[in-house]
Amino acid sequence: MICQIEKCSILAICFLILLPILCSCDGIGVDTSVTAKASFYGSIGHLVKPSGACGYGEYGRTVNSGAFCGVSKLYSNGTSCGACYHVKCKHPEYCNEEGTDVVVTDSGEENAEFILSFSAYAKLAKPLMVAKLVAEGEVDIEYQRVPCKYATGAHLMVKVHESSKFPNYLAIVLLNKGGLSDITAIEVWEESHKQWKSMVRIFGAVWAVSDPPKGALKCRFQVRGSAGVVWVQPKKLIPSDWKAGILIDTFIQLT
Template structure:
């Protein structure tokens, strides 16, 4: 899946660089389960990392990003987020995938893994000169440091890291659907949030509440936002069927979006994927 960093790249990883932010920066009170159960037995891959935004921030100034997730500075994300380059972002279908990241090549590195979520996209420049690159929030980058050495690590600039894909586990939360602003009887756009396990999606479908209705696939609009442009007035309540990208698992949230939905509102489902890959 990955190629090791070259010797010359490993040398450059120790040099502090002044870099521009390459990321596209366009509420629940539960915490994500950052368990260390996955620290051993993983196939760790080599990658590189930088950081952007405020030193202890979530990355984008608007606390969102190229996936469309809202308020990533708040639980359950808690600013432990990152942009991913092409191999990680996957045209937006990598949104919501979870990784453990760690560093060992700097005196401030703890060597202990942090669990993060992909919430944004990293383009061009520093993001395209390695097979796998994470442009992390300042909080995420600092989380790889020995306690008290966060600023020292952030000052190191570009860093060689190890990373591994792990299942997402939003403890106490079910999958949620944010109906996006602008949705109306002829147009429905939804953001899918807090999916356990794979975290990523390859297909989102809706089922109207009309006799003989069949599942209708939505188009990926951008990031984790999916849309349906209809030739007729859509009739709710709507059920939503999700298919994950990594393992092809499916999940159905029945009648999760009411007929009288309000745009810019989150609707919690009663279902959740298993927190395994």
């Protein structure tokens, strides 16, 4: 009997230790802040301009009023593209208390988890302290995943990527991901075979399929979030005469 009680006690302790891990989303809970290093594009040792590893193009340089970033370990082969994080500097002399929100549009570098756009980095500073913070080049921060804030009514958008070649190669990139969710798979419907055909993540947020089905395309997205993993299907189709650069409104808002 004593042994059984001891076993139960050990199991209870293990459960309490593992509970925060089991309840977290992508290893970082919504209410959990994590410490890291942050720098900015153009600082010593970092690129002058973002490479845009997510494949967003001009959208990636203007989204969120230019407050974007590259991330290192969080990049996760592009899964974090479009995710939003609240970043707050921990240098009390130069930094304000508010911090700022940034959108992931690029991969980062090993020596700093976050590489911020200059405008985002400047938003960390107290009034008249931007130059001092810039001179630091790199600062300690704390960050946490937050819902993306786009214009009221902004929907998830599908853009036919510039690498697409009609009708044999279709590549798409998703914009305005929103919420706290990640898109982990995309499929298109093959009417001739009555089955879904998987698209492949080429890089960042760009997904592609060779020899796509003919005609208007029905697609669906696998979404991972607080509700688990679900499939979401927009009512609007990718038009049969799709071409690089067109935008399709899915009328979906991820949470």
